[in-house]
Amino acid sequence: MRNSKLGIALCTALLVAGCASGGGEEGGSAAQAGLPGSIKIGVPLDLSGAAGIAGVGTSERDGVRLAAKEINDTGFLGSSKIELVEIDTKADKQEAVQAVLKLNADKVDAIVGFTLTPSFLAAAPQLQQSGIPTMTVGLSSGGVTETGDFMFRLYPDMANVMPPADKEFAEAFSGLKTAAYLWQGDSEAAANVMGKRKGVLEGLGITTVGEETFVGTDTDVRAQLTKLKQAKPDVLVTMPLPGMISTIYLQLDEVGFDVPVFAAPDASDAALEQAGKAMQCFVYVTAWNGQSAEGNNAHFLDYWQQNGEKRSATVFEAAGYASMWSVAHALKAAGTTDKKAVRDALAALDGIDSPFGKIGYTENRAASVKGTKLQIVDSKITLFDPEKSPDCKR
Structure with missing residues (x-):
């Protein structure tokens, strides 16, 4: 107190x-x-x-x-x-x-x-x-x-914010049985958060069928994306830092990887201008809602x-x-x-x-910031609606 x-x-x-x-x-x-x-x-x-x-x-x-x-x-x-x-x-x-x-x-x-x-x-x-x-x-x-x-x-601490959101996303997109994971390997924060996200989905009975990483200097991640696509997951969970968002999601579209995506937070207007169409129906949680x-x-x-x-x-x-x-x-x-x-x-x-x-x-000196669950529809950021989101098609 x-x-x-x-x-x-x-x-x-x-x-x-x-x-x-x-x-x-x-x-x-x-x-x-x-x-x-x-x-x-x-x-x-x-x-x-x-x-x-x-x-x-x-x-x-x-x-x-x-x-x-x-x-x-x-x-x-x-x-x-x-x-x-x-x-x-x-x-x-x-x-x-x-x-x-x-x-x-x-x-x-x-x-x-x-x-x-x-x-x-x-x-x-x-x-x-x-x-x-x-x-x-x-x-x-x-x-x-x-x-x-x-x-x-x-x-x-996004490790406390993203996993509960992933649980809600998974419950909205019913029937998910398998998942693949792609994250930025040169970011300890991304690796830590992804571990927690993976844990909560596996706790729901969603089996891991593939995991790949990349680094912030990579310009081509098609090989990793193709490998994950071949694993045929029901959902792809991603964790790039903001500077890699456009690269990852444009190439995701290029290789024809069209499963639901639980995305990284903080998609900017610039990222949407570049990759908004490729991010159709992506869901994610963010600390700040513009x-x-x-x-x-x-x-x-x-x-x-x-x-x-x-x-x-x-x-x-x-x-x-x-x-x-x-x-x-x-x-x-x-x-x-x-x-x-x-x-x-x-x-x-x-x-x-x-x-x-x-x-x-708070008592541990952290700002009382709560995450907001969002979805991208027609290149625009909208509030996530669990009743409507499963009907959104990529």
């Missing part, structure tokens, strides 16, 4: 500050009593390396930048301004460790970052030892908050269109934006950059607006 005295103190701080409930609202005319003029936020993200990973990191960074701009432009923290200290961690564990050492030397007040779980886990001991409040942006594997009480996560009107998602999309990069927003821009705003709310509630106070304020956040709906942070 939350500490009641802490909750009262934070509520008082919020009232005194005139704190808004979500991004994009004015934060009062006076600076917070204990906040400095410049607040340094470290932003270690994977901005280079394999295209699929660098694309995710770049999107996360752009979401963080968007939030920082809005926080500063609206005076959410009074006259205090967010200063981002960005570092490319290059999808490498050692780079991540060196980035944290540098950010610690630069005396950042908090960190908003990390694209890959292994890199974070390598750097987390130093973060915890230094007592730096850290909001991880796009980590989809478990073990993040377990590394220490200064560690937080915005993006949910069509949602919950929280301040509509505001985020509008603000992104006006001030972001000239491309459609994805879950990763949304995650970067929500992560940075969460830290801003904590700074405002704490009224200081004292690291323990900011950590405690983060842990006590509840009911703040975000593109993921209204969120708070």
